[in-house]
Amino acid sequence: MYQYDTHDQALVDQRVAQFRDQVDRRLAGELTEDQFKPLRLMNGLYLQLHAYMLRVAIPYGTLSAPQMRVLAHIARRYDRGYGHFTTRQNIQYNWIRLADAPDILADLATVGMHAIQTSGNCIRNVTADPWAGVAADEVEDPRITAEILRQWSTLHPEFSFLPRKFKIAVTGAASDRAAIKVHDIGLRLHRAEDGAIGYEVLVGGGLGRTPVIGKTIRAFVPRQDLLSYLEAILRVYNLHGRRDNIYKARIKILVDALGIDVFRQQVEAEWATVREGALALPDDVVAAIAAHFAPPAHEAGAGSVADAIEAAPDPALARWIRANVAPHKVPGYGIVNVSLKATDQPPGDATASQMDLLADLADRFSLGEIRVTREQNLVLPHVRLADLPALWAALDAAGLGTPNIGLISDIIACPGLDYCALANARSIPLAQALTRRFADMDRAQEVGELHVNISGCINACAHHHVGHIGILGVDRRGEELYQVTLGGRADTDATLGTVVGPAVSAERAVDLIAGFVETYLAIRHPGERFIDTVARVGTAPFKETFHAAA
Amino acid sequence: MARKLAADTPRVVTANRLVDGVVVYRTAGGIWSPRLHRALVVREQAAVDRLLAVCRGDVTGCEVVDLQVIPVQPDPAAGPRAISQREAIRAAGPTIALPVDRPVPTAAPLF
Amino acid sequence: MPLLEDGRSVADPWIAGTDGQPVPDTGPVLVPLERLRAENAALTARGAPLGVALPNDAEVSDLIALLDGDVNRLDLITLTLPAFKDGRAYSQARQLRETHGYRGRLRAVGEVLRDQLAFLARCGVDAVEIDHPDAEALWRAAVGEIDAVYQPTGDGRTPIPALRRHISPARREDAA
Numbered sequence: 001m002y003q004y005d006t007h008d009q010a011l012v013d014q015r016v017a018q019f020r021d022q023v024d025r026r027l028a029g030e031l032t033e034d035q036f037k038p039l040r041l042m043n044g045l046y047l048q049l050h051a052y053m054l055r056v057a058i059p060y061g062t063l064s065a066p067q068m069r070v071l072a073h074i075a076r077r078y079d080r081g082y083g084h085f086t087t088r089q090n091i092q093y094n095w096i097r098l099a100d101a102p103d104i105l106a107d108l109a110t111v112g113m114h115a116i117q118t119s120g121n122c123i124r125n126v127t128a129d130p131w132a133g134v135a136a137d138e139v140e141d142p143r144i145t146a147e148i149l150r151q152w153s154t155l156h157p158e159f160s161f162l163p164r165k166f167k168i169a170v171t172g173a174a175s176d177r178a179a180i181k182v183h184d185i186g187l188r189l190h191r192a193e194d195g196a197i198g199y200e201v202l203v204g205g206g207l208g209r210t211p212v213i214g215k216t217i218r219a220f221v222p223r224q225d226l227l228s229y230l231e232a233i234l235r236v237y238n239l240h241g242r243r244d245n246i247y248k249a250r251i252k253i254l255v256d257a258l259g260i261d262v263f264r265q266q267v268e269a270e271w272a273t274v275r276e277g278a279l280a281l282p283d284d285v286v287a288a289i290a291a292h293f294a295p296p297a298h299e300a301g302a303g304s305v306a307d308a309i310e311a312a313p314d315p316a317l318a319r320w321i322r323a324n325v326a327p328h329k330v331p332g333y334g335i336v337n338v339s340l341k342a343t344d345q346p347p348g349d350a351t352a353s354q355m356d357l358l359a360d361l362a363d364r365f366s367l368g369e370i371r372v373t374r375e376q377n378l379v380l381p382h383v384r385l386a387d388l389p390a391l392w393a394a395l396d397a398a399g400l401g402t403p404n405i406g407l408i409s410d411i412i413a414c415p416g417l418d419y420c421a422l423a424n425a426r427s428i429p430l431a432q433a434l435t436r437r438f439a440d441m442d443r444a445q446e447v448g449e450l451h452v453n454i455s456g457c458i459n460a461c462a463h464h465h466v467g468h469i470g471i472l473g474v475d476r477r478g479e480e481l482y483q484v485t486l487g488g489r490a491d492t493d494a495t496l497g498t499v500v501g502p503a504v505s506a507e508r509a510v511d512l513i514a515g516f517v518e519t520y521l522a523i524r525h526p527g528e529r530f531i532d533t534v535a536r537v538g539t540a541p542f543k544e545t546f547h548a549a550a
Numbered sequence: 551m552a553r554k555l556a557a558d559t560p561r562v563v564t565a566n567r568l569v570d571g572v573v574v575y576r577t578a579g580g581i582w583s584p585r586l587h588r589a590l591v592v593r594e595q596a597a598v599d600r601l602l603a604v605c606r607g608d609v610t611g612c613e614v615v616d617l618q619v620i621p622v623q624p625d626p627a628a629g630p631r632a633i634s635q636r637e638a639i640r641a642a643g644p645t646i647a648l649p650v651d652r653p654v655p656t657a658a659p660l661f
Numbered sequence: 662m663p664l665l666e667d668g669r670s671v672a673d674p675w676i677a678g679t680d681g682q683p684v685p686d687t688g689p690v691l692v693p694l695e696r697l698r699a700e701n702a703a704l705t706a707r708g709a710p711l712g713v714a715l716p717n718d719a720e721v722s723d724l725i726a727l728l729d730g731d732v733n734r735l736d737l738i739t740l741t742l743p744a745f746k747d748g749r750a751y752s753q754a755r756q757l758r759e760t761h762g763y764r765g766r767l768r769a770v771g772e773v774l775r776d777q778l779a780f781l782a783r784c785g786v787d788a789v790e791i792d793h794p795d796a797e798a799l800w801r802a803a804v805g806e807i808d809a810v811y812q813p814t815g816d817g818r819t820p821i822p823a824l825r826r827h828i829s830p831a832r833r834e835d836a837a
């Protein structure tokens with residue numbers, strides 16, 4: 001894992017001091033709210049419905065056990081004993097006092113963490129494949145790239161006042177688990193014919209009001225040119241992105257207005273001016289960062305996840321391994337996904353005690369590492385298959401053993417109107433109702449992979465456009481209603497879902513989804529996932545469900 | 551969503567406390583209370599404007615931020631109640647049971 | 662409004678050559694971009710320092726073309742920050758300094774706030790108009806607040822990745 005050196009630490013410590021001074025000036029009345037708001041937003045501090053919300057960056061979703069303990073400490077000391085893991089691989093605290101924020105940042109800095117650029121119109125925390133470094137299908141650990149980008153983008157003097165926020169995702173694997181096609185910039189690591197590592201660069205993807213699948217702007221950018229190429233893209237966007245209308249300010253709108261070819265020409269012209277400059281990445285700099293992500297010392301082992309299922313003494317354990325444990329690139333190990341989607345649990349929430357336990361379990365069973373996923377779950381990436389029974393027992397006793405990863409009750413939901421000042425409708429109660437309806441885990445496994453995503457407004461924090469079943473909360477004359485889409489996906493074949501039928505009440509939405517599942521079970525071909533069936537037959541048979549339920 | 555309110559709609563002034571973000575309402579006594587039912591209800595636009603002018607002083611004075619006027623359901627006995635779902639949630643908190651930080655069993659010793 | 666150059670408070674010798682007014686024969690004159698376009702030859706023939714106010718939606722390349730490729734015919738360029746959130750001037754500044762080698766004064770005007778100064782300086786801005794009773798102290802405090810930087814820009818500061826390369830492997834060990 002990346003360890004801060006004295007330089008990284010100095011920057012974060014100074015940033016804490018700077019923010020402490022800004023908060024002091026605000027509380028003393030030297031700054032008005034209009035002046036202070038952009039400053040607090042640059043440190044991830046929002047004013048929500050009930051209190052301030054602090055979003056803490058978890059770079060590319062990787063945490064060490066000591067970092068997780070500090071997250072638990074913050075939940076306990078400054079909040080109400082829990083936190084919320086987000087689809088951006090970050091954590092949010094919902095009940096923060098402005099006056100405490102500098103102390104919280106100081107506590108975070110002790111373990112090399114911060115809230116820099118978790119909001120505001122800047123380059124946001126870079127996200128990556130949560131199985132980075134352990135997945136079998138990987139060209140290279142994407143966290144090497146993500147860390148290079150973290151450093152380059154942190155307090156970037158030119159790109160801190162962009163037209164709008166800017167999100168970058170990186171994958172190093174053939175199968176995309178970082179949703180790179182729905183980010184402002186998506187990077188896919190791959191090798192050129194001569195074996196050199198570089199990037200396919202996608203641009204202009206994004207969700208929100210105008211969902212767009214990103215387009216390839218360059219099929220291969222050599223590694224040493226990555227930063228100069230991105231700087232060129234950002235500069236064209238900073239100069240030409242719209243600033244007159246917040247809904248048209250994302251880079252996707254600029255790319256769409258110019259067309260990808262003209263946009264590409266502008267980027268290439270700008271790139272020509274910076275490519276030979278100081279941003280070129282020397283091999284030794286990359287190597288020094290890569291050294292931080294060198295694979296840890298795994299013990300020699302044997303066996304596969306399938307063997308572990310076979311050997312499980314308890315059917316409940318076998319069921320959990322089947323749903324939650326993925327193959328690791330090293331024999332004898334597995335990638336353990338920890339579900340934060342127990343029945344009735346607000347999706348992505350974890351209590352301080354659960355966080356502490358996970359830190360202990362990471363130390364004991366996962367070489368001290370934890371990951372946060374886009375699906376709002378956690379991962380213990382390096383678990384010996386032989387340890388699965390003991391790990392499962394400990395997780396299960398703490399309410400963390402739900403065997404539903406990727407299944408219908410593994411619902412992705414934003415905080416919605418229960419917390420969020422921008423919301424139109426609540427997300428969490430609907431998610432909870434669905435987890436109760438689909439609480440039978442054996443049946444959920446029979447239904448198979450099915451992603452349900454619920455956003456409380458068009459900002460799409462829960463990525464509903466790319467949920468197999470997407471749900472968007474809307475406000476119709478004071479009534480909370482939910483619009484349903486089908487057929488979205490965020491993977492390698494990213495697709496936007498199609499709206500089916502008019503918006504419905506929360507109760508109707510639960511019935512409808514149950515109806516969709518019935519329809520799917522009735523018409524699926526052997527081995528076909530829900531999303532494959534929708535791709536094969538379209539939405540028409542499901543629309544009938546809609547009418548039947550009416 | 552801000553909608554045009556009828557001229558004599560009963561309204562209260564709400565804000566968030568600067569120091570901790572807590573939702574507060576302006577009372578008849580001129581203080582900021584976290585309880586909506588204590589809020590001063592005003593109806594005429596002129597009265598609303600006068601109240602807002604006073605409250606703006608507390609924005610300048612860094613006591614509160616994000617002043618808003620919201621329509622309410624008056625009730626002389628129990629005090630005003632929120633009309634919109636959003637304001638009901640601001641007044642009463644999330645509609646869900648919040649996670650409770652119960653102790654969890656620590657992992658069994660390895661040996 | 663107080664004017665700072667390199668962090669020091671100075672008097673502003675520049676005369677605004679606004680449209681319609683005749684340009685004086687001597688002394689430094691600051692004209693809008695459009696006036697440079699219209700009176701390019703006459704302004705150049707003056708033989709006295711010339712400055713241009715570059716609007717923040719203007720293309721830097723357009724200005725360079727007007728100057729026949731020689732941006733150093735100018736002694737002053739002003740960049741506009743119409744609002745805290747509008748960051749176009751930062752890119753214009755780096756294009757002028759780093760792409761086109763501009764060596765004259767680069768002044769930020771408009772809504773310049775303390776919390777922008779460090780970023781502006783990093784992008785090559787060396788003069789600001791800022792409304793503050795002790796502007797010099799403000800500049801010092803703001804620009805020095807964070808002295809570790811990751812990005813190479815034209816300001817000459819050594820970014821962290823370069824600092825790391827110059828420490829020996831042994832030092833790197835104990836830094837880690």
Ligand code: SF4
Nearest residue numbers: 414420423456457461
């Ligand atoms: S999708 Fe809307 S309601 Fe949900 S967290 Fe995002 S902004 Fe808030």
